[in-house]
Amino acid sequence: MASGGLFSRMWRAALLQSSLFEEVEADTKANNQAIIVVALVSLAAGIGRGIGAVVGGNASVTGFIWGLVGGIVSSLLVWFIFSLLCFWLGTSLFKGPNTKATLGELLRTLGFAYSPGVLNILALIPVVGGIIPFATLVWTAIAAVIAVRQACDFTTGKAVGTVIVALIIPVVLLILLGVLIGGSCAALMSQA
Numbered sequence: 001m002a003s004g005g006l007f008s009r010m011w012r013a014a015l016l017q018s019s020l021f022e023e024v025e026a027d028t029k030a031n032n033q034a035i036i037v038v039a040l041v042s043l044a045a046g047i048g049r050g051i052g053a054v055v056g057g058n059a060s061v062t063g064f065i066w067g068l069v070g071g072i073v074s075s076l077l078v079w080f081i082f083s084l085l086c087f088w089l090g091t092s093l094f095k096g097p098n099t100k101a102t103l104g105e106l107l108r109t110l111g112f113a114y115s116p117g118v119l120n121i122l123a124l125i126p127v128v129g130g131i132i133p134f135a136t137l138v139w140t141a142i143a144a145v146i147a148v149r150q151a152c153d154f155t156t157g158k159a160v161g162t163v164i165v166a167l168i169i170p171v172v173l174l175i176l177l178g179v180l181i182g183g184s185c186a187a188l189m190s191q192a
Contacts, residue, residue, distance in 0.1 A: 034111025048123030
């Protein structure tokens with residue numbers, strides 16, 4: 001298919017074209033492309049941050065490489081967990097008409113929603129480099145809403161709710177984990 005090239009699809013995702021998200025939702029062969037998009041975005045962010053840190057004297061080359069590899073692995077994990085949460089929320093809590101949406105559809109559409117993040121490589125640019133990650137985060141969140149809306153076939157409002165709740169759940173869990181770990185550490189320290 002002419003529109004099926006990886007970079008063409010990434011460009012269309014960055015332009016927030018609903019038709020792209022419908023296309024990759026239906027294209028079961030786009031799973032690998034979605035993984036590549038997330039890896040490329042992670043690579044771009046890691047390079048941008050790493051070079052900025054090395055140039056600024058805040059990191060070694062070894063630290064840069066470990067950070068880059070860790071960033072790619074963690075980004076793939078976060079993408080999977082976020083997609084899983086959106087799948088669960090979209091098909092159970094917010095219940096769009098497409099309650100038969102699959103995890104694969106969410107993985108593909110949300111993978112392509114990461115596309116604006118390739119601009120994070122520009123984080124190495126002094127002054128504007130600090131703004132770019134925030135701008136791409138907002139842009140990616142908007143793309144994620146479109147991706148979820150198209151995959152679950154429901155309203156933009158339900159897609160916004162799905163994305164927000166899917167983002168809040170891990171934050172709340174991390175806070176609770178921090179409180180539990182902090183409380184356990186405090187209890188151990190008081191007994192020592």
